[in-house]
Amino acid sequence: MSRTASITRTTSETSIELMLDLDGTGNTDIATGIGFFDHMLTALGRHAMLDLIVRAEGDLHIDAHHTVEDVGIVLGQAIREALGDKRGITRFGFAATPMDEALCEAAIDLSGRGFLVFDVPFERPMLGDMDTQLVQEFFQALTANGGFALHLTRRAGHNAHHVAEAAFKAAARALRMAVEPDPRAAGAIPSTKGVL
Template identity: 65%
Template sequence: MRTASITRTTAETDISVEVNLDGTGAYDNATGVGFFDHMLDQLSRHAMIDMTVRAKGDLQIDDHHTVEDTGIALGQALRDAVGDKRGIRRYGECHLPMDDTLVRAALDLSGRPWLGWDVAMTSPKIGTFDTELVREFFQALSTHGGITLHVDLIRGVNAHHIAEAAFKAVARALRMAVEPDPRAEGALPSTKGAL
């Protein structure tokens, strides 16, 4: 089974993450940040990755450390669960429509972190959630997961829809990338001999 557990404890946060890449999209996420929990639920469900996240952070300051550190821990867990990447598809992409919004996500589980982010949020807040934290989460996820990730907003008006479409598009691309490739028979998806 392709699973991983990560615990990250700092002076600002205490995070634990468990993932199962071969799951059904079951989730149990509690970070203390309601909108962010909703986004993590979408990520789990649409990636078909079972995910449990527990986070306690310095929310009396703001949500930044909790969101970013969750991205760090989740990226590490995904990297560990994928392992040496033998037999996976490696690449994934998705155009995700959500009402007024269309988001494109493309990723490569290359081991080379990069975030290409062209998503202009139409509002600085969704409820009490700072929309700039959506990018911060994906930056942490890509950096610590060793993921080349590009996310582009093609069109969109509603900030909630934009954020949610970004999470769902990345989830669908991630699902594609971690899927076993039956034709690969355990081969490394690279001509380099290492990823």
């Protein structure tokens, strides 16, 4: 069964086209107009082993907020669509990912309920042309629209680039674990309720 999604979303602020394959090999083709964000989405795709194509045009003459948030919305929708009824998935995922002095942890539950706990402070306001506050905005939009809980925590680190990259990679590795088919589940929905 193919676990893919293709979504187009256009508003007065952004226009986004996204294609996702949960069972990919980490191939990405990202163009949002925000260099650092492209770098983070590339890392997310590679370490979650998602094939991911993103084309985004936004009102960057204002700032990057709408583009980053709306890409999170569309990627979350795509993950939810590609997972279908979640039959046979592992459901939970966890990763602790270092990048030099930085260490971030991520725990995911593909529960059907969007929730973000974000404890990743940054010690400077900008990462290239991206406000560090937008890291949280991205994950908030992703989880709300993807329908999953994510706890993301910085355990160590001062370099803002390293902290952000460790956070994205930890989330990616946890997501990869959670979406993987569980060979012992025999195609069952991983919930005592029988639905996610």
